[in-house]
Amino acid sequence: KILSLPRFRELFTTQSNITFKNFKFFKKEFSLFLDRKNLLVYGENGSGKSSIHWGFHTILQSCMKSVEETNKYFDSTNSENLRNCFADSAEEAYIKIAFSDDDRHPKVFTLGKDDNKETNNPFLKATIVASDFLNYRYLSSLFDFRNSMDNDIFPSFEKEILPYLYNNRQITLVFPDCSRRNTQELAECWKCIEEWRDYLASHEASNDEQDTYFGLCKLFEQILKSQLAEIKRIANEKLKDIFHIPVSISVTYDGLISHLADYDYRPKLILTARLTYSDLHPTSSNICHLRTFFNEAKLSCIALAIRLAIVDKRLHFIHFNVDFSKLLFIDDLLLSLDMSNRRLIIRILLDYSDRYQMILFTHDRAFFHLIQDEVALRDEDENWKCYEFYQPEESIGMNSVPEPCFREKGKHYIDALNMYKLNQYPAAALEIRKGFEAVLCKWYPKNMIREHDRQRDEIQKSTLAQLVKKWGEFCKRFHVPKNILEMATVNKYRDELMNPLSHNNILTPIYRQEVKDCLSILKKAETEIKVLNVANNADVLKTEFSLSLFVSTYHHITVVFYPYEVWRILKVKDKKYYENIKVKVKSCDTVNVTKGNHVYSLESLFNKLVVHLATNQFDFERIGEYITTPAHVKLSEY
Numbered sequence: 001k002i003l004s005l006p007r008f009r010e011l012f013t014t015q016s017n018i019t020f021k022n023f024k025f026f027k028k029e030f031s032l033f034l035d036r037k038n039l040l041v042y043g044e045n046g047s048g049k050s051s052i053h054w055g056f057h058t059i060l061q062s063c064m065k066s067v068e069e070t071n072k073y074f075d076s077t078n079s080e081n082l083r084n085c086f087a088d089s090a091e092e093a094y095i096k097i098a099f100s101d102d103d104r105h106p107k108v109f110t111l112g113k114d115d116n117k118e119t120n121n122p123f124l125k126a127t128i129v130a131s132d133f134l135n136y137r138y139l140s141s142l143f144d145f146r147n148s149m150d151n152d153i154f155p156s157f158e159k160e161i162l163p164y165l166y167n168n169r170q171i172t173l174v175f176p177d178c179s180r181r182n183t184q185e186l187a188e189c190w191k192c193i194e195e196w197r198d199y200l201a202s203h204e205a206s207n208d209e210q211d212t213y214f215g216l217c218k219l220f221e222q223i224l225k226s227q228l229a230e231i232k233r234i235a236n237e238k239l240k241d242i243f244h245i246p247v248s249i250s251v252t253y254d255g256l257i258s259h260l261a262d263y264d265y266r267p268k269l270i271l272t273a274r275l276t277y278s279d280l281h282p283t284s285s286n287i288c289h290l291r292t293f294f295n296e297a298k299l300s301c302i303a304l305a306i307r308l309a310i311v312d313k314r315l316h317f318i319h320f321n322v323d324f325s326k327l328l329f330i331d332d333l334l335l336s337l338d339m340s341n342r343r344l345i346i347r348i349l350l351d352y353s354d355r356y357q358m359i360l361f362t363h364d365r366a367f368f369h370l371i372q373d374e375v376a377l378r379d380e381d382e383n384w385k386c387y388e389f390y391q392p393e394e395s396i397g398m399n400s401v402p403e404p405c406f407r408e409k410g411k412h413y414i415d416a417l418n419m420y421k422l423n424q425y426p427a428a429a430l431e432i433r434k435g436f437e438a439v440l441c442k443w444y445p446k447n448m449i450r451e452h453d454r455q456r457d458e459i460q461k462s463t464l465a466q467l468v469k470k471w472g473e474f475c476k477r478f479h480v481p482k483n484i485l486e487m488a489t490v491n492k493y494r495d496e497l498m499n500p501l502s503h504n505n506i507l508t509p510i511y512r513q514e515v516k517d518c519l520s521i522l523k524k525a526e527t528e529i530k531v532l533n534v535a536n537n538a539d540v541l542k543t544e545f546s547l548s549l550f551v552s553t554y555h556h557i558t559v560v561f562y563p564y565e566v567w568r569i570l571k572v573k574d575k576k577y578y579e580n581i582k583v584k585v586k587s588c589d590t591v592n593v594t595k596g597n598h599v600y601s602l603e604s605l606f607n608k609l610v611v612h613l614a615t616n617q618f619d620f621e622r623i624g625e626y627i628t629t630p631a632h633v634k635l636s637e638y
Contacts, residue, residue: 018059022093024051027084027401035385036100038358042368043389048404053331053361057133058082059095059111060327063124064163067116074113086401099123099325107323126324129164131356132311135331139303142271143291151290153251154269161310163187167223174212186227189220193256201263214260221255227313228253228269234309242348243301244538246276247294250286273302297341300334304345311352328356334367340537342367346374347536353383372409373442377533379571386410412438413523425515432518433464436490439525440467444474445566464494478570478577479621484529486521493518528573534629534638535567541584545635546628549609549618557593557609560586564599569624569638576636578602578623 017033020026025048032039032052043049062070072078076089083093094112107123141156165186173181173192176199181188196213199205205213228251239245252270259265272286273294287293290302311328330349334342350371352358362368368388375384386409392402412435419428441449441462448470451462462470471487493514535543541562550556564582571577580603588594593612594605603620610618618626624636 017096017098018052018055019096020051020055020094022084022087022091023055023095024048024082024084025402026051026404027086028403030404032387033385036357037382038353038360038384040360040362040368040371040384040386041389042362042365042387042409044391045363046391046402047389047406049361049363049389053329054082055095056097056327056329056359059097059109060124060128060131062109062111062116063119063121063128065116066119067114070111070116071113073111101323122322123324126322127327129166130314130324131327131329132164132307132314133329133331134304134307134333136333139300139307139333142303142306143299145289145291147289147292150268151271151288152268153271154267157269158190162190164310164314165224165227171219171223173216176209186220186223189216189223193217193220197263217256217260221253221257224255225253231306231309231313234312235305238305238308239302240276243305243344245298245301247273247298247302248276249273249302249306297337300337300341301345304333304348308348308352326356327359328352329359329361331361332363334364339366342370343374344538346370347538350374350378353380376442377531377568379530379532411435411526413519413526416519416522420515420519425512428515429518432515432522433494435522435526436494437464437467439522439529440464440471443529443531443570444470445477448474465491468494478579480570480572480577484572485525489517490521530571532569532571532638533566534569534579534635535563537566539563539567540565543630544586545583545630547606547609547623547626548628549613549626551613551615551617555613557588557590557613559588559594559605559609561605562586569635576624577621578635 017031019029019031021029041049041052043052058070058073072080073082074093075081076083076087087093092112094110094115096108096110098109099107109121109124110117138156138160142153143151145151163185166184167186167189168184170182170184171189173183173189175181175192176195181192183189193213193216196209196216200209200213232249232251236248239247239249250272252268252272254268254270256265256267270288271290272288273290274286290299294302328349333349334345337345346367349358360371362371368386372384372386375381387406388409389404389406392405412431416428416431416435419425419431444467449462449467450459451466468487468491471485472482475482475484535545541564544560544562546558546560548556548558561583564584567581568579569576570579580601582599583602583605585594585596585598585600585605587596590612594600594608600608602623606618606620606623606626610616622636624638625634627635629635629638
């Protein structure tokens with residue numbers, strides 16, 4: 001049974017959240033509610049965002065540590081403690097986390113001083129094996145070597161990956177003190193080998209002891225090489241099929257078998273790569289120093305492909321007779337990437353949200369909004385909770401204990417409604433204006449949200465007036481009635497209400513009913529109208545779709561085409577409207593209708609096929625029923 005992180009009900013309860021007290025930034029008890037949803041957190045430096053990330057990491061990792069090891073985090077006399085610096089030494093400090101399944105059965109865990117009952121807890125151990133923490137620091141460590149050094153990633157691998165690799169069956173380990181232990185954990189096997197190395201370095205070993213040590217090293221190497229080969233295979237598939245990078249990576253393990261007598265020798269795990277197009281680069285030539293060959297974006301994609309391959313493999317290690325939760329933590333992963341590469345990786349990461357509960361942290365506001373935009377395009381807003389954390393004013397030179405300053409990020413109409421209820425009409429009108437700008441920019445194609453400023457000879461973002469003016473063009477593009485949204489009313493209130501109330505003018509009249517009317521329209525725009533992606537930039541001129549019109553067994557036609565631009569569906573409540581984009585024909589199963597490489601609007605291609613079939617039984621408004629996606633699903637079911 002797979003559990004997910006906290007369920008939050010209308011009343012705040014202590015059983016479904018993560019709670020901190022006197023832990024790092026948080027002095028007073030603080031709870032963060034997830035509602036069993038994915039979590040996106042934006043936080044300024046000094047706002048407590050990193051403390052939340054560390055709280056998750058600390059309590060989940062506690063199952064792999066002893067009470068003595070976890071006590072140091074909450075012991076004020078220990079130099080490694082993670083207590084809030086303003087907390088009195090006598091005050092208790094703890095982290096609590098609650099999980100629940102679909103039937104709301106809770107599992108609550110607490111970590112504090114002398115309060116770690118979770119060592120070897122089966123649920124947490126299975127959860128930590130099935131989950132992963134991804135951050136930029138780890139990804140960059142895979143290539144952080146001078147040109148004179150081998151790209152040896154074993155130290156990073158030993159710390160970050162090895163503890164979570166499992167063999168598919170039990171291994172019997174024999175330790176130097178003759179004790180035995182059965183395990184599937186490769187980290188336990190490695191620990192046993194290191195105990196033997198320490199023992200053999202200081203004792204004259206018998207032949208049996210040497211044989212035992214050799215057998216362990218051989219077994220460890222066989223299992224590790226097998227798992228590395230599988231990780232390499234999955235990573236290379238991702239590089240080719242998902243990242244679309246013509247690169248193949250290779251890992252070479254130089255273990256202990258060739259160095260049995262050298263008890264100080266450390267294994268090496270050398271990461272290399274090669275380009276997969278032989279016309280520009282010899283396929284037999286390895287790239288040994290990846291950082292000197294690839295740019296930052298390529299390095300990040302290669303590192304992420306490797307790490308996601310490990311994420312994919314982790315689930316094979318879980319004992320499915322144990323409850324567990326699958327969590328994917330991502331902390332400021334895309335610091336060094338430009339916008340186009342960020343969008344690509346965001347889409348790749350969000351594809352994991354149907355298998356994992358995702359918990360994302362960032363201090364980059366642009367990244368925060370990119371995630372929200374992509375989630376909205378997938379029509380998955382209801383599966384996410386978004387929080388914004390800000391540096392508290394108290395921490396900027398004032399003599400008081402800083403407290404969390406945060407808000408849950410909702411829709412613009414909710415923020416405007418809260419201001420309206422407080423009779424703050426100017427603030428509500430401004431938020432409404434921002435809301436309309438946001439939804440129109442999200443719905444419109446990119447070429448419709450930019451304007452050429454002739455005076456300055458530069459491209460600028462469209463104003464709300466310019467966006468409203470293009471409403472008819474947008475509706476025509478989707479064959480949607482213009483009255484699905486009262487845009488004429490929005491335009492009227494834009495002049496009379498939203499613009500004047502954005503300025504300091506005491507003569508401006510404030511009309512409560514007009515603000516309320518605007519709220520109603522904005523609510524409809526944000527809750528009843530969705531734009532769903534069918535084809536992203538990565539699909540343009542690459543991904544094949546088929547358009548089939550069937551009259552009878554001997555009277556039908558099928559055209560395979562590529563989208564020539566980004567392609568979307570407009571969903572208004574339960575009705576779908578399909579965007580009339582440009583498409584490029586790849587093939588047609590009927591001669592003298594159309595040829596490959598011709599570019600049409602989707603509607604003109606459709607009309608051409610209808611004319612050829614000489615029938616009136618097909619309607620462009622139902623074109624989703626005639627188009628099949630690459631996943632062999634009708635577009636109408638998308």
